[in-house]
Each structure stands twice: as structure tokens, then as C-alpha cells.
Amino acid sequence: MTEKVLIIDDEQEFTQALAERMTNRGMTVSTSSSAIEGLQSVEEHTFDVVVLDLQMPEMDGIETLKILKKKNPELQVILLTGHATVEKGIEAMKLGAMDLLEKPADMTTLTEKIKKAQAKKMILVEKKTEERIRDIMETRGW
Amino acid sequence: MKHTVQEITDQYGPAYFGRMGATISHDIKNCLAIMNENTGLMSDHLMMAQKNGVPPDIERFSGIVQRIEKQIGRADGIVKSLSTFSHSMDKPEQQIDLDEAVTLALALGARIIANKGIKVNHTGAAGKFYVNGSLFFLLSLIWSILENATETLASGAVLNISSMKDEKSRICLSFQCEQPFVSDSGWQTSGLALDLFQAEIVLDDQHTRVDLVFGK
Incomplete structure (x- = not known):
């Protein structure tokens, strides 16, 4: 099953090239050049993974991550940053990011992380669906 | 009381230098990331051309090269600023x-x-x-x-x-x-x-x- 990925980064030449490379590897990729645009895209479409830049104008990656996870807890987020500090990494993990990679990222590593993220999302969605079915079975008097 | 340059350097210099160093390194990393993805894209196109037995698309290659050149110019400007900044204490x-x-x-x-x-x-x-x-x-x-x-x-x-x-x-x-x-x-x-x-x-x-x- 093809991975549905959204890249959010204000460096448009970066997102374009990365998106093309991911598409070459069989993924379905969308891009957003700001956090606001990215959040809107997540409202309108379904994604398995969001690849998110940590430092962006208007709203940074940590703030965006908080909103993304609040609205869609199953969505997997991989943070990309030009300057990864240990503190930011820990903060991101605590907020539910799946991973934090430093730019420039290695494509093989990023691809592996995206595949793992998609698998994790599928497990979470399945678990949630099972819970909902169980809940329906228990509450409805069939 | 009049302070010497050395006293002020010791007190405020490292903080400003550190703050600017961090933001500049972030900018350089962004340039490197764009160059990295574009060289990767060239590599992808070469592999696909080889696999399919067709010559690489020259026009696409030319576009990618232009993007890399643009980032080299951008990074050069950032490093020039960094160099002037680094020598500002000379x-x-x-x-x-x-x-x-x-x-x-x-x-x-x-x-x-x-x-x-x-x-x-x-x-x-x-x-x-x-x-x-x-x-x-x-x-x-x-x-x-x-x-x-x-x-x-x-x-x-x-x-x-x-x-x-x-x-x-x-x-x-x-x-x-x-x-x-x-x-x-x-x-x-x-x-x-x-x-x-x-x-x-x-x-x-x-x-x-x-x-x-x-x-x-």
C-alpha cells in the first residue's frame, strides 16, 4: 500500500525536490510551504505521515506538531531540522513525534522511517477500529 | 564608569555570537539540504534512464543544475556574511x-x-x-x-x-x-x-x- 505523505517546509525548492524523489519511490506526496497551509491540507486530506520542518515563519514545527497530534493522534510526524538540539528532540518525542532527523537527511533512512511510520499508523487505526466495534457490540442490544 | 571593549566582550559577546552562529548554521544546512535533494534527484534520473535504456532528459537536468547553482550562490552569500562577522572582533x-x-x-x-x-x-x-x-x-x-x-x-x-x-x-x-x-x-x-x-x-x-x- 502506497504511503501518503505530506511535507511541510517553507523552503519550497527543498519540498519540490524531496517530493519528486519520494514519488519516484512509490509514495503519494503533497507539499505545503507553511504550517497554516499544512494544517489545512491535513483537514482536507488523509495522510499517513507528515514530514515537518522544525523552524518556519508564523508557526514553528513544535506548535504545528501539537495541533496535528491533537486533531489526529494516529497521524505520524517526522520532524526535519537544520539544527537538532537534544532539548528540541526530547520535546518533540514527548509531544508524540515519531522521529527527528537532521537536514540534509539521507533518503534511504527517511524512506525507512516513513514506511515504519505508515505501519505504526495502520496498527493504531486498526486498534481504534477494533475498540469502536467492541464498543458498539457492547452498547447496542442486538 | 567606563567599560573596556574586553569587559563588554566577555559579558555580551558569547551570547550574540552564539545566537548568530546558530541561525547561520541553520541557513547553511537548508542550502545543503536543497543541494542534497537535487543531486539525489539527478542520481534518480540517471538510474531510471539506465534502467529504461533511454538517455537522460537534458532539460530536466539543466533545471536541476540551475537550482543547485542558485543554492551555491545563496550559501556563498551566507558564508561571506559569517566571515565578515567572524572578523568583526579583529x-x-x-x-x-x-x-x-x-x-x-x-x-x-x-x-x-x-x-x-x-x-x-x-x-x-x-x-x-x-x-x-x-x-x-x-x-x-x-x-x-x-x-x-x-x-x-x-x-x-x-x-x-x-x-x-x-x-x-x-x-x-x-x-x-x-x-x-x-x-x-x-x-x-x-x-x-x-x-x-x-x-x-x-x-x-x-x-x-x-x-x-x-x-x-
């Missing part, structure tokens, strides 16, 4: 072109200002205005005013910076915005550097303008 006193110093201070902190969503317009004087002192401390002084000035500004605000001579023919660097953006507090850290340049900070009543006036 001389404790020198003649400094004020507008060149503003341009450098803005280039160094461009990402921090952009992240706040604030647009800065710098209008240089028709002639050249020179001030004497340490370039490093002039940069840190300009930056501390910029940081204080942009602290309370909302995203989308425009800050205008211009150099001029005031009514007393003193060289002046003016920071102006349509909305109030400055408070009376928060300028203490600039105090020592102001002494070095025999300069003062003047706030207007509406709090929409702050002037850095040299030769008090």
Missing part, C-alpha cells in the same frame, strides 16, 4: 560604514526576523555615514534594538530602518513602524555598547520610533 576600533553594518546585521539575523513574520525595509543614506568603534559591538547594538523592537510586533508588521542626520547634524539610525513597538524597558543590555560609541537611544512619545543617535 579590531577594537575602526571606521564603519553604518549602512553596511545594518545590511550585515540584517543578513545575519534574517531567519530570526522572518520567523517572526516581520518585514524589514532598510533605506540607506544617499551619502556614506561612518561611525568609529568595534564592528562587532555595532552589530550587536543594532541587533539588540532589532530584537527589542520586533519583540511586541505582530506577524505581518513592517519595520523601516533608515540612516540620516538629525537636526543637530548627528548621525542617526532610525527604526520606525506604523504600530507602537517599543517600550521604555528592555534596552539595558545595549547600555555598555552605547557607551563605546558615545551613542544614545531616543524613543518617541508614540512608541512608534526609536533612534540610535551617535555622538551624544
Whole structure:
């Protein structure tokens, strides 16, 4: 099953090239050049993974991550940053990011992380669906 | 009490140097990331061409090469600013072109200002205005005013910076915005550097303008 990925980064030449490379590897990729645009895209479409830049104008990656996870807890987020500090990494993990990679990222590593993220999302969605079915079975008097 | 350049360097130098170093390294990393993805893309196209037994698409290659060249130029500009900044501590006193110093201070902190969503317009004087002192401390002084000035500004605000001579023919660097953006507090850290340049900070009543006036 093809991975549905959204890249959010204000460096448009970066997102374009990365998106093309991911598409070459069989993924379905969308891009957003700001956090606001990215959040809107997540409202309108379904994604398995969001690849998110940590430092962006208007709203940074940590703030965006908080909103993304609040609205869609199953969505997997991989943070990309030009300057990864240990503190930011820990903060991101605590907020539910799946991973934090430093730019420039290695494509093989990023691809592996995206595949793992998609698998994790599928497990979470399945678990949630099972819970909902169980809940329906228990509450409805069939 | 008059402070020496060394005392002020020890007190404020590392913080400013560290802050600028972090933002510049981030900018360089972004350039490298774009170059990395574009060279990767070339590699992908070569592999696909080889696999399919067709020659690579020259037009696409040309576009990718142009993107890489653009990033090399961008990174070169960033490293030039970094180099000038790194050498700004070489001389404790020198003649400094004020507008060149503003341009450098803005280039160094461009990402921090952009992240706040604030647009800065710098209008240089028709002639050249020179001030004497340490370039490093002039940069840190300009930056501390910029940081204080942009602290309370909302995203989308425009800050205008211009150099001029005031009514007393003193060289002046003016920071102006349509909305109030400055408070009376928060300028203490600039105090020592102001002494070095025999300069003062003047706030207007509406709090929409702050002037850095040299030769008090």
C-alpha cells in the first residue's frame, strides 16, 4: 500500500525536490510551504505521515506538531531540522513525534522511517477500529 | 564608569555570537539540504534512464543544475556574511560604514526576523555615514534594538530602518513602524555598547520610533 505523505517546509525548492524523489519511490506526496497551509491540507486530506520542518515563519514545527497530534493522534510526524538540539528532540518525542532527523537527511533512512511510520499508523487505526466495534457490540442490544 | 571593549566582550559577546552562529548554521544546512535533494534527484534520473535504456532528459537536468547553482550562490552569500562577522572582533576600533553594518546585521539575523513574520525595509543614506568603534559591538547594538523592537510586533508588521542626520547634524539610525513597538524597558543590555560609541537611544512619545543617535 502506497504511503501518503505530506511535507511541510517553507523552503519550497527543498519540498519540490524531496517530493519528486519520494514519488519516484512509490509514495503519494503533497507539499505545503507553511504550517497554516499544512494544517489545512491535513483537514482536507488523509495522510499517513507528515514530514515537518522544525523552524518556519508564523508557526514553528513544535506548535504545528501539537495541533496535528491533537486533531489526529494516529497521524505520524517526522520532524526535519537544520539544527537538532537534544532539548528540541526530547520535546518533540514527548509531544508524540515519531522521529527527528537532521537536514540534509539521507533518503534511504527517511524512506525507512516513513514506511515504519505508515505501519505504526495502520496498527493504531486498526486498534481504534477494533475498540469502536467492541464498543458498539457492547452498547447496542442486538 | 567606563567599560573596556574586553569587559563588554566577555559579558555580551558569547551570547550574540552564539545566537548568530546558530541561525547561520541553520541557513547553511537548508542550502545543503536543497543541494542534497537535487543531486539525489539527478542520481534518480540517471538510474531510471539506465534502467529504461533511454538517455537522460537534458532539460530536466539543466533545471536541476540551475537550482543547485542558485543554492551555491545563496550559501556563498551566507558564508561571506559569517566571515565578515567572524572578523568583526579583529579590531577594537575602526571606521564603519553604518549602512553596511545594518545590511550585515540584517543578513545575519534574517531567519530570526522572518520567523517572526516581520518585514524589514532598510533605506540607506544617499551619502556614506561612518561611525568609529568595534564592528562587532555595532552589530550587536543594532541587533539588540532589532530584537527589542520586533519583540511586541505582530506577524505581518513592517519595520523601516533608515540612516540620516538629525537636526543637530548627528548621525542617526532610525527604526520606525506604523504600530507602537517599543517600550521604555528592555534596552539595558545595549547600555555598555552605547557607551563605546558615545551613542544614545531616543524613543518617541508614540512608541512608534526609536533612534540610535551617535555622538551624544
